[in-house]
Amino acid sequence: MSPRQCRGGPRCRQWRRQWPCSLRRGSGGGRTAGCFSFYPTKNMQSIEGGLITTADPSLARTLRLLRNQGMEQRYHHQIVGTNGRMSDVSAAIARSQLRRLAALTDRRRANAAHLSRRLTDLPGLALPTTAEGAGHVWHQHTVRIGPGLGDRDTFAHNLQRAGIGTSVHYPIPLHRSPAYATVIDLPHTDAAADQALSLPVHPGLTTTQIDAVAQTVTTLAHASERAA
Helix, strand or coil: CCCCCCCCCCCEEECCCCCCCEECCCCCCCCCEEEEECCCCCCCCCCCCEEEEECCHHHHHHHHHHHECCEEECCEECCCCCECCCCHHHHHHHHHHHHHHHHHHHHHHHHHHHHHHHHCCCCCEECCCCCCCEECCCCCEEEEECHHHCCHHHHHHHHHHCCCCCECCCCCCHHHCCCCCCCCCCHHHHHHHHHEEEECCCCCCCHHHHHHHHHHHHHHHHHHHHHC
């Protein structure tokens, strides 16, 4: 489903990476449904699988039917559905992850806050922010490498050489992708794709390691400024 209202259908916000995030009304952001992915790279994972939250009983029933080949009773197909059931193994992993999720989320938030404090006012570096009324869970701590710091990919390469892993989310905007290519001018989107760089804040990192990330970023930023 689209995050927007589509042809009179339900409103569904996709929180693929961000369980247990919140936006004013809690997880799901006040939409008819909220969709969460439990892919291995997410804050909570179950190898494969996901979760849909809704307060609409009719929609919940339809979703359960779609998940279970259109059946509520075995061999009685109410609608055309899919085999979308989570395996017992994946469910067991998810239950274990869920018990640890609050503590892991607190650690992510602490790491992200500490890294942002250490990088505050660093020229050329734009830090992520949290909107009013939102509960960020920091699946990614994505900064923007401004023109004054040189090329984003070079900056990332230099961090890698220093032992700091990074990721780019995402290098190719949809309007530049062959699947969705269209003639449209989106300069802000293009700039974000060229500048975005995600720094590590996962809960396995200690404060000392976050300090090392911050110090390395700061050193490279100052070196880039001098070279400019």
